[in-house]
Amino acid sequence: MAIGSGLGAQLGIAAEVTYGSYVAPSKFVEFTKAGLQLKKTTAQSAGIAAGRLLPLGSRRVVTQRQASGGLGLEVTTKHMGLLLQTLMGTTVTPVQQGATSAYLQTHTLADTAGKSLSVQVGMPLTTGTVVRKNFLGCKITSGEFSCGVGEMLVSTFEFDSKNVEETSALAAASYPAMSVFHFGQMALKVGTYGAEVAADGIRKVSIKVERPQATERFYAGADGLKAEPITNDQIKITGTIEMDYVSPALDDLHTSDAGTSLVWEFVGNNIAGAFDETFRIVLPEVHFDDAPPTVDGPDVIKPTLTFTAVYDGTNQPRIEYMSSDVTL
Secondary structure, three states: OOOOOHHHOEEEEEEOOOOOOOOOOOEEOOOOEEOOEEEEEEEEOOOOOOOOOOOOHHHEEEEEEEEEEEEEEEOEOOOOHHHHHHHHEOOOOOEEOOOOOOEEEEEEEOOOOOOOEEEEEEEEOOOOOEEEEEEEEEEEEEEEEEEEOOOEOEEEEEEEEOEEEOOOOOOOOOOOOOOEOEHHHEEEEEEOOOOOEEOOOEEEEEEEEEOOEEOOOEOOOOOOOEOOOEEOOOOEEEEEEEEOOOOOHHHHHHHHOOOEEEEEEEEEEEEEOOEEEEEEEEEEEEEEEEOOOOOOOOOOOOOEEEEEEOOOOOOOOEEEEEEOOOOO
């Protein structure tokens, strides 16, 4: 029996072969919050019959089913690949580095057609019995990463889901030994693409990838369930940088509106040889939107700059993830 609270919860994920068709979890992630919920649309008959004072229960119908919600978790040194692939879109196979136990995943920005997850959430009753909720056809509509002074690197993913069922068996959760990325491993680099240099004075960084999709594709003949969402607008990648005013370099980029390549990376423990646990976001061209520094009093000047990523004409944004995971 599980603990009869959130401490007994579990969350497993698997890549789907067909959108909305359940696949048993292949990876289990350690999460801080799981907010996926069923959303149903109902209709109630308003027919009048002599003497009837309430709507007739037998004429209440469910016309649509879907689900949505967020998942919060620390970015760990294993088991992040499926989430990153579903966010970024490219089909990724980890590449072994030399003859070592290190494997590099390169998640390059692409369309997410065909990329969906089955997400199983195990929710304990107070008795310790775990209720399984299987969210099918989970498409990631946004992913955000954030880390500041004294913090771990954390992430939030927002999902749109086709349906929920509670019949497929609860999988047995298992977790490998792994660590987390944190501020002590963080660097922010800017400059010419491929030759970026570390910026000084950085206190906090966050980057968000938003993937607009047509999520209301409900058609006749589908039992009130949606077709797979499709991209219906340009992707938006934005971020914020909180810093002490140690150098005017980023402020100068705001003033000139010149583009720069931006690399945000975390380099952790050694895996083998020259290869370390790594999480890295590469944005080949960003522009700083606001806000330039101001003097608000006697304290150190602490500007917060926002930026937007654009296409440099050659190189797509990507997330690089080095771990000992042989598969996603």
